[in-house]
Amino acid sequence: MESEVLAYSALESQVNSIVQDIAKAVPVTDSTAPIIIVGTTADVNNFTQWYVKMAQMELLQSWASKIEPPKAAGPGNRLQDIALVTSVVGLISGIAQSFAVKESATSVKGTIADAPFIHALGGALQKARYQVFVPSEYLPSLLYKPEFSNSPLFKKLSDLDTARKNLRDQMAAHADEIANATAIAKNPKSTKPQVEQSQPWIDYASDATTVIGEIDAFKSSLFSSKPSASTAAPTDGTKSPAGSAAAGSTGTTTTTTVTTTVTTKAAPPGSSPASNGDNTAKTQSASNQASAGSSVEGVLAADLLLRAIEGQVADENAVDARLKNTYLLIPHTLESGGTTMARGSMFSGQHLYSSGGSVTTFVLFALDSRGVICAENRWAYSGMYKDDDLPDAIKKEKFEVVSPAHWIPCR
Numbered sequence: 001m002e003s004e005v006l007a008y009s010a011l012e013s014q015v016n017s018i019v020q021d022i023a024k025a026v027p028v029t030d031s032t033a034p035i036i037i038v039g040t041t042a043d044v045n046n047f048t049q050w051y052v053k054m055a056q057m058e059l060l061q062s063w064a065s066k067i068e069p070p071k072a073a074g075p076g077n078r079l080q081d082i083a084l085v086t087s088v089v090g091l092i093s094g095i096a097q098s099f100a101v102k103e104s105a106t107s108v109k110g111t112i113a114d115a116p117f118i119h120a121l122g123g124a125l126q127k128a129r130y131q132v133f134v135p136s137e138y139l140p141s142l143l144y145k146p147e148f149s150n151s152p153l154f155k156k157l158s159d160l161d162t163a164r165k166n167l168r169d170q171m172a173a174h175a176d177e178i179a180n181a182t183a184i185a186k187n188p189k190s191t192k193p194q195v196e197q198s199q200p201w202i203d204y205a206s207d208a209t210t211v212i213g214e215i216d217a218f219k220s221s222l223f224s225s226k227p228s229a230s231t232a233a234p235t236d237g238t239k240s241p242a243g244s245a246a247a248g249s250t251g252t253t254t255t256t257t258v259t260t261t262v263t264t265k266a267a268p269p270g271s272s273p274a275s276n277g278d279n280t281a282k283t284q285s286a287s288n289q290a291s292a293g294s295s296v297e298g299v300l301a302a303d304l305l306l307r308a309i310e311g312q313v314a315d316e317n318a319v320d321a322r323l324k325n326t327y328l329l330i331p332h333t334l335e336s337g338g339t340t341m342a343r344g345s346m347f348s349g350q351h352l353y354s355s356g357g358s359v360t361t362f363v364l365f366a367l368d369s370r371g372v373i374c375a376e377n378r379w380a381y382s383g384m385y386k387d388d389d390l391p392d393a394i395k396k397e398k399f400e401v402v403s404p405a406h407w408i409p410c411r
Contacts, residue, residue, distance in 0.1 A: 006356025
């Protein structure tokens with residue numbers, strides 16, 4: 001127990017040293033308090049998922065706005081390659097999977113886990129007047145009344161719904177033209193000029209129906225626990241006109257299946273490895289892998305955090321300024337432990353001596369293009385303390401913290 005307490009004292013010395021160095025790189029001023037997110041790789045994965053979903057919605061909204069009915073003098077504004085709609089949406093999810101993080105750390109009996117390190121850093125940074133968020137423990141406003149008016153995610157979803165409704169209403173306004181073109185394409189007695197003249201309306205209906213179906217599939221995959229395959233059939237009863245497939249007048253309907261979901265599953269940061277009487281190493285794993293399924297939890301977690309960072313600020317320039325003054329700190333404990341030694345003689349009697357130490361690492365990122373601000377390994381060791389001196393050592397001693405010079409220092 002004494003060695004473990006000394007190891008935590010060494011950890012506290014490292015926390016104070018890290019906060020002092022962060023203050024050199026990211027100083028607090030009278031007018032500005034930088035925002036620091038003390039996070040984990042799972043939090044990074046949540047932001048990756050959020051970014052992917054926002055990009056997918058932006059693409060779908062853009063495609064929906066580009067589809068126009070044919071003009072009197074020629075074809076409408078058709079997407080150059082409608083197959084890109086499904087392939088690019090799927091590609092974005094593939095990129096998200098490549099960013100999935102697999103992380104594992106092996107510890108031995110008595111090892112300090114990440115959780116107390118994160119908690120200590122959060123408290124010390126708060127004391128140093130930083131604005132601190134620890135999303136792995138609690139998300140801002142999670143237990144407060146839901147408020148979606150300032151949510152980037154729900155605003156983008158609302159814009160996407162509006163684009164879908166506009167496209168559906170546009171198709172309904174031209175239902176007669178689409179039906180007439182479909183009838184001409186299916187009629188074997190139609191002349192070649194008639195078929196060619198009707199083809200732009202068939203292409204328009206095919207493109208619009210495909211994009212509406214992709215929007216429906218995206219929303220289904222976002223909010224359901226099962227991946228939803230996208231098809232050219234919308235979910236609100238809008239029917240694809242017969243013969244309006246990209247194949248043209250053959251009447252064949254093209255169905256495309258795309259999975260656009262990413263699931264992140266991670267062990268809670270800092271979960272303590274099991275201990276037993278022996279010194280057998282136990283493995284503590286946090287696995288973040290992309291797989292089919294719902295990613296709404298991670299996306300909403302990132303959205304809640306972003307809303308708290310941006311605050312109730314309407315001015316885009318002010319929002320950008322807050323984000324540029326926001327940093328992500330990812331800390332890890334690597335190793336800790338100590339020694340208990342019994343020493344005695346017939347003259348002095350027997351005394352116990354204890355020692356403890358810990359090794360940690362951290363990296364500080366800026367959320368903008370600056371990237372890594374600083375990254376270091378640190379360690380601290382108490383040395384041997386006699387049992388009589390141990391209480392005063394725990395209360396008063398600040399152990400020397402060592403950091404190798406070849407890492408990126410905070411300055």
